[in-house]
Amino acid sequence: MKSIEKPNSVDPELYFSPFLSIAKGVDLIESLIISKNEVIDLVDALDNSMSDHRYEEGKWTIKQVLKHICDSERVHSYRALRFSKNDKTDLPGYDENEYAKLDNTDNLSLEQIKDEFIAVRNSTIQLFMSLNPESFDYLGKGNKQELTPRIIGWKISGHSSHHCKIIKEKYLQLKHDA
Template identity: 40%
Template sequence: MRPAAGTYPQYFDHYISLVEENEVKLALQKSTEEFLNFIDTLPDEKAEFAYAKDKWTLKELLQHLSDAERIFSYRALRFSRNDTTPLPSFDENEFVEFGNANQRSLHSIVDEFKTVRNATLSLFNSLSNDELNRKGIGSSQTCTALAMGFIIAGHTKHHENIIKERYL
């Protein structure tokens, strides 16, 4: 099942619309296969390339994916466990600024993404429909665990598209 409108903040519509599958576990699995195949083709010489002044390098963008996925997965875990404690937002630009991605190898950043994604798959594969439909609050907005899974898959696709359009 796809997340229904109103079960997630409207500003995530774009990410969710990029997901073709109608089942979260399948969506995450397909996203994983497609993105890992794609990032394995990224040229090392583009690792520290930024397409414009004050834009992230490819390394920073890839690390952003891991950082955001950790946060989104954590939210999904908390929501699925019926934790209604409001969770704070995060500033992705500060995360990138202090993440030191450009001091790391591209290979290490890709390996980190693979590890994070495997943990995400494990989490979502363990959740029942009841758990997926539980709601919580993140960044002052109500969202379900199910929607967080679609957001993760769509966020990955969004950035894959940006890499193809602006980095390669």
């Protein structure tokens, strides 16, 4: 399979451009595996008693952040699939905070969320491995922004790394200081 390199140019003003810059690796599949392992290692290092911790009033719990990674990846993978088929439908955005309100994390363990993440990420990897290489740069529109499957894939990888960093810096550091 031909390497799926990072996009050559992405408008730095787009909200997700930092996700692309922190995504590790030189090939998308490699990057998705690296960031998958990063999430797994983080969850494995967490104490269950911390899973409902919020670093500040009104912020999501650690479990909600992890569930958000899963939900977001599903939405973006779907967009990548549609765009890879040259679908020109303008796909709507979604409200991550509304999703978090109904995420059912109160009834889920860290282990269940980790298992869900692994299943979602493995599905994402399979999706990108199965795409026609010519389709990685087909343009589509999602949430009023032009995107390609290539951009979306790298965005997915960097997004989970971004949230791992937030958990480590904000949630775990505060827990240490308490």
